Amino acid sequence: MPTASARLRRKLDLAAPAFAAPGQLLLDDPDARELTPCFLAAGSYVTLTMVPLMEAALRRAQELAAEDAVAAGLVVYLERHIPEELHGGAPGRAALDDLEALGIDTVALRTGPPPPKMAALVGTLAFWIWHRHPVAILGLLALEGFHPHGPTVERLVEQTGLPRDGFRQLLLHAKLDAHHAEELHRVLDTLPLEREQEQLIALAALQTMSSLIDAWLDVVTDGSRVPTVSAT
Amino acid sequence: MPTNGGSNLDKLTQHGLIRQDLPEPFARLVDGLTRHEVETLVAMKKRLDAAGAWHGLGEGTTGELPPWTTFMVF
Numbered sequence: 001m002p003t004a005s006a007r008l009r010r011k012l013d014l015a016a017p018a019f020a021a022p023g024q025l026l027l028d029d030p031d032a033r034e035l036t037p038c039f040l041a042a043g044s045y046v047t048l049t050m051v052p053l054m055e056a057a058l059r060r061a062q063e064l065a066a067e068d069a070v071a072a073g074l075v076v077y078l079e080r081h082i083p084e085e086l087h088g089g090a091p092g093r094a095a096l097d098d099l100e101a102l103g104i105d106t107v108a109l110r111t112g113p114p115p116p117k118m119a120a121l122v123g124t125l126a127f128w129i130w131h132r133h134p135v136a137i138l139g140l141l142a143l144e145g146f147h148p149h150g151p152t153v154e155r156l157v158e159q160t161g162l163p164r165d166g167f168r169q170l171l172l173h174a175k176l177d178a179h180h181a182e183e184l185h186r187v188l189d190t191l192p193l194e195r196e197q198e199q200l201i202a203l204a205a206l207q208t209m210s211s212l213i214d215a216w217l218d219v220v221t222d223g224s225r226v227p228t229v230s231a232t
Numbered sequence: 233m234p235t236n237g238g239s240n241l242d243k244l245t246q247h248g249l250i251r252q253d254l255p256e257p258f259a260r261l262v263d264g265l266t267r268h269e270v271e272t273l274v275a276m277k278k279r280l281d282a283a284g285a286w287h288g289l290g291e292g293t294t295g296e297l298p299p300w301t302t303f304m305v306f
Binding site: 010011013014015016017018019020021022023024025026027036039040043044046047050095140141143144146147148149152153156169170173177180199202203206207209210212213214217220221 | 266268272279283285286288290300301304
């Protein structure tokens, strides 16, 4: 009998080629230098909301924990994992620093209206956390298994000629997220998940992948630009 | 053993995501997907089709993943 983490990975593997396709288009594009800051900014809305979503899941799990073993296990995991994601700074600060190095106006990015597709994704995840079960957060975190690949990031740096400082978090997470993904799989296999909860986790992961694919393709194929890019 | 029929297989075949005579254990996995999961996969396929970038579903590649082009910090 496969474990919960194995079942989840098999489902996500179905979508893996699709998830990698926009990045391959970026690498192959002769305008990769111009597109890359917009591409990274498009995905940054998920990065910037990960900790707030984890904190929401933690609060909801704490409310349920007394009578819900899955929620109780989730509290233990999130209380340990949230500080790891902060990397000693404010949520998303390091990712914003990288975007600034690539010429993104991060003040405008944070204070302007988010792209509707990204807002819809974050809202959907928050709804599931509050109104289905906070374990939905594990679907988002499961995507740490699709962490950046260090040599491929190096190729993007070389190809674009953009400042290396703009890729620090990608290079760091190429190392960190492999460990985070392994830890998450152990948690998945420890929690007494019901079938519906496993399905919610998988759906949250697939929906996040689908929304990111959509946002990235807006950049690499449809010419959508983040209006906050300055000349680099 | 190939699996035929079933609403997931029908829907995914109809949208060109899979072929009808899927081998096991891939067929069993697809059979076990929920309606929402199938709809999400179909949406991905349609979006990538529009961009000319659909290369098919992964089929149980866990543990043997190619170098990723996912430029994303989670």
